[in-house]
Amino acid sequence: MNGTRIHKTSEHWPNEGVTQVPYGLYDNSEIYARERERLFLGPTWNVLGFACEVPNPGDYKTTTIGDIPVVLVRGKDGSLKGFENRCSHRGSLLCLERFGNAKAFTCVYHAWSYDEDGNLVGVAFQNGVGGEGGMPDDFRREEHGLRRLKIASLSGLVFGSFDFGVPDLDDYLGPDIVARIRRVLPRPVKILGYYTQTLRNNWKLYAENVKDPYHASILHSFFTTFRVNRLSQQGGIIIDGDGAHHVSYSKLDRPNDSGHGDQEYEAENLRADKDDFGLKDPTILGGQDEFDDGITLQILTVFPGLVLQQVRNSLVLRQIMPRGVDRTDLIWTNYGFEDDDPELTDLRLLQANFIGPAGFISMEDGAVGEFVQRALPGTNGETSVVKMGGDAVASSASRVTEASIRGFWKTYRGIMDI
Amino acid sequence: MARLDHHGAVSNLLAEYAACIDSDDLEAWPAFFTEQAHYRITTEFNHARGLPIGIIDARNRNMMEDRVASLRQANIYEPQRYRHIISAVRITGNEDRLIQAEAAFMVVRIMIDGSQELFVTGRYLDQIELSGETPLFAEKLVVLDSDKIDTLLAIPL
Ligand code: FES
Ligand SMILES: [Fe+2]
Numbered sequence: 298m299n300g301t302r303i304h305k306t307s308e309h310w311p312n313e314g315v316t317q318v319p320y321g322l323y324d325n326s327e328i329y330a331r332e333r334e335r336l337f338l339g340p341t342w343n344v345l346g347f348a349c350e351v352p353n354p355g356d357y358k359t360t361t362i363g364d365i366p367v368v369l370v371r372g373k374d375g376s377l378k379g380f381e382n383r384c385s386h387r388g389s390l391l392c393l394e395r396f397g398n399a400k401a402f403t404c405v406y407h408a409w410s411y412d413e414d415g416n417l418v419g420v421a422f423q424n425g426v427g428g429e430g431g432m433p434d435d436f437r438r439e440e441h442g443l444r445r446l447k448i449a450s451l452s453g454l455v456f457g458s459f460d461f462g463v464p465d466l467d468d469y470l471g472p473d474i475v476a477r478i479r480r481v482l483p484r485p486v487k488i489l490g491y492y493t494q495t496l497r498n499n500w501k502l503y504a505e506n507v508k509d510p511y512h513a514s515i516l517h518s519f520f521t522t523f524r525v526n527r528l529s530q531q532g533g534i535i536i537d538g539d540g541a542h543h544v545s546y547s548k549l550d551r552p553n554d555s556g557h558g559d560q561e562y563e564a565e566n567l568r569a570d571k572d573d574f575g576l577k578d579p580t581i582l583g584g585q586d587e588f589d590d591g592i593t594l595q596i597l598t599v600f601p602g603l604v605l606q607q608v609r610n611s612l613v614l615r616q617i618m619p620r621g622v623d624r625t626d627l628i629w630t631n632y633g634f635e636d637d638d639p640e641l642t643d644l645r646l647l648q649a650n651f652i653g654p655a656g657f658i659s660m661e662d663g664a665v666g667e668f669v670q671r672a673l674p675g676t677n678g679e680t681s682v683v684k685m686g687g688d689a690v691a692s693s694a695s696r697v698t699e700a701s702i703r704g705f706w707k708t709y710r711g712i713m714d715i
Numbered sequence: 716m717a718r719l720d721h722h723g724a725v726s727n728l729l730a731e732y733a734a735c736i737d738s739d740d741l742e743a744w745p746a747f748f749t750e751q752a753h754y755r756i757t758t759e760f761n762h763a764r765g766l767p768i769g770i771i772d773a774r775n776r777n778m779m780e781d782r783v784a785s786l787r788q789a790n791i792y793e794p795q796r797y798r799h800i801i802s803a804v805r806i807t808g809n810e811d812r813l814i815q816a817e818a819a820f821m822v823v824r825i826m827i828d829g830s831q832e833l834f835v836t837g838r839y840l841d842q843i844e845l846s847g848e849t850p851l852f853a854e855k856l857v858v859l860d861s862d863k864i865d866t867l868l869a870i871p872l
Contacts, residue, residue, distance in 0.1 A: 395760075490761040490768025493863045522789035576784075578777035626863075631768045646772055650782075654864040655756070655771045657782075661791050663867035 315706040320676035323499040337363025340463040342456040344603040379446030380415035415443030452482035471537035489631040494654040498666030500619040510696035519657040533694040540690040540704025541600035548591040611648040733799035745779035756857040794827040
């Protein structure tokens with residue numbers, strides 16, 4: 298980002314490093330402003346949505362990067378473009394709909410209009426009326442375009458950055474993350490629906506939560522309560538080189554090579570069925586090994602605010618959107634693929650009961666961040682303890698680790714210079 | 716006259732349904748549905764575009780019972796209760812031995828610390844079977860006006 302950096306911070310990191318996180322980072326408006334400036338306007342890639350959400354020339358989608366309103370546009374030539382959703386005249390929002398189609402983008406306030414690249418192409422009454430008024434002669438429309446976004450896509454997922462100096466998306470993500478994103482986006486996407494969960498906590502508390510495999514089987518007790526015995530499970534955590542992004546996954550063991558994922562699911566199914574404590578209708582536990590690798594759960598994050606989730610056959614893009622120091626919107630976009638047969642679509646919809654604000658294994662995540670937020674008043678200068686798994690920021694076979702949380706903070710510190 | 720009878724039966728069903736949830740008698744909630752009833756919560760945005768996702772999507776009474784069991788035994792959420800306010804009912808159809816009915820609702824959520832806030836508004840799009848001893852929902856589609864759910868949605872609507 299060009300321009301001077303104005304937001305200083307009084308927060309200091311403890312010498313111990315990322316095994317300790319200052320609680321002050323979660324309720325400090327100075328930090329919030331600095332995050333906007335350095336992180337969201339800075340050299341990060343932020344997910345804007347799926348390319349299939351703007352299929353035709355002129356289609357647009359409004360969203361935000363951090364809390365900064367932006368527009369994703371499909372150009373006449375089919376390419377994807379983006380700009381800040383703010384008129385250069387006196388700052389009104391330009392696009393008001395969530396989705397729309399436009400030949401030109403005209404501000405409602407004084408009708409300045411812009412083309413799909415954000416160039417200012419029209420100024421109402423630029424030359425005045427009847428020789429009176431109007432813009433001065435030295436006014437140059439070309440100097441008043443919209444702030445543009447750099448755009449990049451991967452497997453139909455579209456990212457934007459305000460900073461044209463940001464590394465190429467593939468380099469930013471690293472090969473492991475790229476491969477794991479491709480894994481859950483192998484074919485053209487079909488959107489199954491949206492909802493937004495409003496969290497009463499700082500966005501970083503959710504970012505930590507979703508990078509935290511330690512809590513999963515403790516806070517979310519659905520599987521243990523219903524004695525859904527999981528066959529011996531393999532899994533692990535993959536952390537990219539710098540710690541910014543991560544993948545947590547688990548898979549059902551295949552006893553031998555003849556074992557196919559579907560059968561494993563069925564075996565699991567039966568156990569639940571026969572047990573008194575089991576579900577009355579265990580069809581939610583069924584599934585298809587659609588990626589043919591036995592992995593039944595993959596949670597992937599990209600710094601700062603993207604979560605890509607596979608819980609069995611439920612596939613979701615989640616966007617973590619700061620909405621103030623202690624408010625976060627979590628936007629859930631459920632998806633499948635265009636060539637899904639009706640049974641697979643139905644399975645995705647059924648297994649969506651696991652996730653979201655009413656999810657059997659995720660509803661608690663809507664509240665735990667708030668539990669931390671509400672306890673912040675007494676934390677004056679104190680720090681949390683992020684030592685599970687030592688102080689490493691590295692991939693591991695164990696999921697009883699907070700390594701990916703440390704990775705988040707390592708990257709955060711670098712960009713925030715804190 | 717038949718229509719008015721339906722109206723009374725449907726209004727009564729909705730009143731009993733709301734009283735059941737609001738008094739935390741969740742174990743009795745599935746009994747308002749036929750065995751193969753479909754209960755789904757979605758948003759007006761998804762509904763208008765034909766997007767099929769549900770926030771809750773239970774395809775039969777067993778799944779509803781599983782959800783109650785999960786709320787009681789597995790899920791963790793702060794103590795809370797609802798107060799439903801349901802509008803007058805519109806009977807919108809009478810097909811296949813089912814009554815189609817629509818009613819608007821508001822739900823206030825009351826937390827244990829006494830805070831009470833408007834949680835959701837929306838409409839019930841119901842298919843109701845009147846042939847049995849008591850009227851039952853054969854389908855209940857809960858369409859929320861807003862896309863936003865504050866914190867979590869544990870108790871059914
Ligand atoms: S603020 Fe947009 S035209 Fe004036
Ligand atoms: Fe969680």
